[in-house]
Amino acid sequence: MSAPIRVRFAPSPTGYLHVGGARTALFNWLYARKNGGKFILRIEDTDQARNTPAAMAAILDGLRWLGLDWDEGPEAGGDFGPYFQSQRKAIYDAYLAKLEAAGRVYTEDNGAVRFNFSRQPITVPDLVCGQVVFAATEEPDMTVRRPDGSYIFHFVNVVDDIEMQITHVMRGEDHLSNTWKHIDLFHAFGKECPTYVHIPLILNPSGSKMSKRDEGASVESYQRAGYLPEAIFNYLCLLGWTPRSDKEKLDSSTLTELFNPAEIHSHNARFDMAKCQWFNAHYLREMEPAALLREALPILRDEAGLTIDDEALAARAIQSVKEKITHLAELPEWVHYFFHEDYPMQPDVMAKLTAKPENKSLLEAAAVALGEASDLSEHGAHAAVEAAAGKLGVKPGAMMPLLRFALSGQSRGPGVTLIIELLGKQRTLARIARTLALLPA
RNA sequence: GACCCCUUCGUCUAGCGGUUAGGACACGUCCCUUUCACGGAUGCGACAGGAGUUCGAUUCUCCUAGGGGUCGCCA
Numbered sequence: 001m002s003a004p005i006r007v008r009f010a011p012s013p014t015g016y017l018h019v020g021g022a023r024t025a026l027f028n029w030l031y032a033r034k035n036g037g038k039f040i041l042r043i044e045d046t047d048q049a050r051n052t053p054a055a056m057a058a059i060l061d062g063l064r065w066l067g068l069d070w071d072e073g074p075e076a077g078g079d080f081g082p083y084f085q086s087q088r089k090a091i092y093d094a095y096l097a098k099l100e101a102a103g104r105v106y107t108e109d110n111g112a113v114r115f116n117f118s119r120q121p122i123t124v125p126d127l128v129c130g131q132v133v134f135a136a137t138e139e140p141d142m143t144v145r146r147p148d149g150s151y152i153f154h155f156v157n158v159v160d161d162i163e164m165q166i167t168h169v170m171r172g173e174d175h176l177s178n179t180w181k182h183i184d185l186f187h188a189f190g191k192e193c194p195t196y197v198h199i200p201l202i203l204n205p206s207g208s209k210m211s212k213r214d215e216g217a218s219v220e221s222y223q224r225a226g227y228l229p230e231a232i233f234n235y236l237c238l239l240g241w242t243p244r245s246d247k248e249k250l251d252s253s254t255l256t257e258l259f260n261p262a263e264i265h266s267h268n269a270r271f272d273m274a275k276c277q278w279f280n281a282h283y284l285r286e287m288e289p290a291a292l293l294r295e296a297l298p299i300l301r302d303e304a305g306l307t308i309d310d311e312a313l314a315a316r317a318i319q320s321v322k323e324k325i326t327h328l329a330e331l332p333e334w335v336h337y338f339f340h341e342d343y344p345m346q347p348d349v350m351a352k353l354t355a356k357p358e359n360k361s362l363l364e365a366a367a368v369a370l371g372e373a374s375d376l377s378e379h380g381a382h383a384a385v386e387a388a389a390g391k392l393g394v395k396p397g398a399m400m401p402l403l404r405f406a407l408s409g410q411s412r413g414p415g416v417t418l419i420i421e422l423l424g425k426q427r428t429l430a431r432i433a434r435t436l437a438l439l440p441a
Numbered sequence: 442g443a444c445c446c447c448u449u450c451g452u453c454u455a456g457c458g459g460u461u462a463g464g465a466c467a468c469g470u471c472c473c474u475u476u477c478a479c480g481g482a483u484g485c486g487a488c489a490g491g492a493g494u495u496c497g498a499u500u501c502u503c504c505u506a507g508g509g510g511u512c513g514c515c516a
Binding site: 014047108110111112114135138143148150152153172173176179208242247248249266268270272275281285324385395397399403413417 | 443444445446447448452453454455464465466467474475476477478479508509510511512513514515516
């Protein structure tokens with residue numbers, strides 16, 4: 001019986017939650033959940049000057065949004081705390097004393113403490129990259145404590161992994177080149193190193209490391225744009241790992257079941273926003289109407305500034321366009337005209353309206369028919385338009401687009417007759433009349 | 442510069458010595474259709490290069506090239 005699996009995500013609160021970091025957290029989480037292990041969140045805030053409360057909040061919030069709950073860490077507690085490195089100085093001091101006792105550190109004139117590398121070849125056991133051998137180093141000894149008494153990443157990272165009994169270190173491949181230093185430290189403490197799983201990096205479309213300037217680099221940007229966490233979760237899993245399934249769209253419990261760190265790729269992957277959006281679009285379509293409404297309302301009201309009194313109307317309007325959009329931020333432009341009368345006539349719409357002189361009479365005929373109809377449900381409206389068109393010897397298809405232009409100011413959208421049903425007779429007729437007035441006689 | 446990781450369609454990838462090199466996204470065409478989408482059908486499109494090993498290399502080895510990463514009193 002081997003020790004229970006304990007993995008950790010150890011961000012430093014110096015910026016927003018990066019998609020690369022989120023994916024690292026995700027893989028750790030999947031591994032813990034798959035094996036009944038513990039997923040630990042440890043905050044590496046040793047660099048006082050660069051930490052910010054806002055960054056801290058963004059990280060916790062982003063993780064929660066993705067559904068990555070931690071078993072130990074900030075706000076969760078646990079038996080291996082504190083989970084902020086800034087609060088673990090006593091532990092680090094004690095570990096430094098061990099190194100001093102073993103004669104593995106020395107103090108510089110300015111007070112900085114350096115660790116004596118063993119200068120032996122060191123092999124990193126990595127589940128993804130195999131046994132990676134590093135020759136005896138010629139680098140200068142590594143600083144582990146600053147003159148002000150604060151500790152350096154490599155040191156605290158190892159100490160905490162020992163103290164928190166971490167069994168698997170799953171992190172970005174950018175750490176691979178430094179891992180021998182960590183192993184040297186583990187050995188100096190008389191410990192075996194954990195199993196390493198270095199995950200390939202997520203690159204931007206042009207092939208370099210994703211940075212804050214790149215579209216979609218921060219998890220927060222997805223939250224803001226109305227992406228669904230399930231979709232981001234799903235897409236991120238597919239960057240650097242291929243689940244053994246004939247489908248790509250997989251929910252979190254399936255992904256958990258399928259997850260196997262040994263299958264993680266060893267090559268970097270580029271982020272593809274189009275595919276990310278494809279996932280989101282599909283999750284959007286499958287969302288429960290009530291849930292979709294709940295997510296959409298704040299965007300419609302707060303972001304787009306729309307006044308929505310009739311939520312039942314909003315619900316139907318949203319349903320009518322949900323398969324046309326990729327993410328919720330696109331929603332307002334598709335439905336705003338349901339909620340106010342001063343919607344703009346888009347340029348292409350006016351051009352199409354005035355392109356043919358007969359458009360005006362077609363629209364007038366439609367207005368008359370709709371005005372006379374007693375039933376303006378989707379079905380009734382369709383019958384009315386069909387009859388009006390028939391009377392003029394044209395197809396309904398000649399009339400529908402004109403109605404769409406008049407009723408929405410747009411050249412695309414839900415079915416015209418559905419728009420009529422949702423708008424109701426009064427608003428429908430008023431909109432047509434107003435449009436007619438814009439057209440030359 | 443040294444060291445480490447990597448290299449299949451534009452992108453994400455399957456492949457684990459013998460395949461018409463498969464799928465997804467994107468893109469093109471067609472169908473459906475009052476628009477935009479969805480859906481269906483179909484097409485375009487890849488093994489970085491060179492040596493080996495082998496009866497046979499996308500697959501194994503080496504070299505070159507290219508990409509990424511690391512060499513901090515950042516994490």
